[in-house]
Amino acid sequence: MQIVVLDGYTENPGDLSWDGLEELGDLTVYDRTPTEFIEDRIGNAEMVITNKTPISRETMKRCPDMKYIGVLATGYNVIDVKAAEEQGIIVTNIPTYGTAAVGQYTIALLLELCHHIGHHSQAVHDGRWENNIDWCFWDYPLIELAGKTMGIIGFGRIGETTGKIAAALGMQILAYDTIKKETDVAEYVELEELFQRSDVIVLHCPLFENNKEMINRESISKMKDGVIIINDSRGGLIREQDLADALNSGKVFGAAVDVVSTEPIRGDNPLLTAKNCLITPHIAWASKESRERLMSIAVENAQAYINGQPIHTVHA
Known part of the structure; x- marks a missing residue:
């Protein structure tokens, strides 16, 4: 299974590990993804992980292999959740970590x-x-x-x-x-x-x-x-x-x-x-301990999706 992280740097600037997601599939991690590269980087990936990189209705249509979007945050306004529901794409977020x-x-x-x-x-x-x-x-x-x-x-x-x-x-x-x-x-x-x-x-x-x-x-x-x-x-x-x-x-x-x-x-x-x-530059959430919890929940969300029992799903 192909897994793509579109903007992993703020979650993990080098002091954490992506090993948990790597164990679940073929993982590619980008520090940041400019808008014009979003669809190319998603490509044929089934699982897409994003923090603030937006995923629109048009992107979902152009990336039909995408079945799961994991948001590395509690807020999920960067995702067109209604379009995801219409196209059968599971969207999850990270509650309570911070x-x-x-x-x-x-x-x-x-x-x-x-x-x-x-x-x-x-x-x-x-x-x-x-x-x-x-x-x-x-x-x-x-x-x-x-x-x-x-x-x-x-x-x-x-x-x-x-x-x-x-x-x-x-x-x-x-x-x-x-x-x-x-x-x-x-x-x-x-x-x-x-x-x-x-x-x-x-x-x-x-x-x-x-x-x-x-x-x-x-x-x-x-x-x-x-x-x-x-x-x-x-x-x-x-x-x-x-x-x-x-x-x-x-x-x-x-x-x-x-x-x-x-x-x-x-x-x-x-x-x-x-x-x-x-x-201050939006860092209230960013203690290492908080980001470790976030990473752990992100892996749990992805594993639950693979097991066919998704958790922490969000809806329009």
Whole structure:
């Protein structure tokens, strides 16, 4: 059986192994696949593994031997799932692999906004402490989180993990989700109440058409002055110009985002020049431990398909 990985580099830049997939068939791994080469590289392969390389209805028609698409991520919007169902192609994703990593990263972003540790460390290395008239200095307000309220939009596995860590720091946790589950971590509230009561707002929800740019001028106006906004979910949840304006006016004290609307980020993204905005390059998921879990689940998905009992399938 021919197996093709179209864009394996971000999952495995060299510190993991593809052996699990190699044991299942004749494996070819490409680090990256430009759009114009997608169909040629799929060729006659029955199993195709992709992360962010799109597979369209047209590609499926032109690659009729393709029977399985394994997405190396939880999100699968790069696949025309409806077309796959119509053509009898199984599509699978990787659930739950990054829960601990993303929850931890969310808190790391928040703590960096509260203390700007990297900035102050660099200031010391630049000689500012050595030459300072006082025994200490700081360039940003230093924020204590105990007693403050975190509102989490999207309270699935990752949202609850973030909430548990924040609660351990002494924060009160509010949650908004369309599906409510039993939890002793958070108080469920409606979205408008979450906006009004939260000192910190964290986005942990998928991106759908009905929540696209949910963080915008109108919703920000309902928030507390000096609110902090964290997003390591999907960039499209934020109208970036509106957030930049709120940061520059001081309505929003600070923001930290690991995702933006177009990735890689474009040079004209307004958040690049906004005040007190941390931006990291979509790496919340990317700890080695998280990627090892992802690889293991990808192999399990492929093996289950070969056995005729596919798991973690997704549908339109």
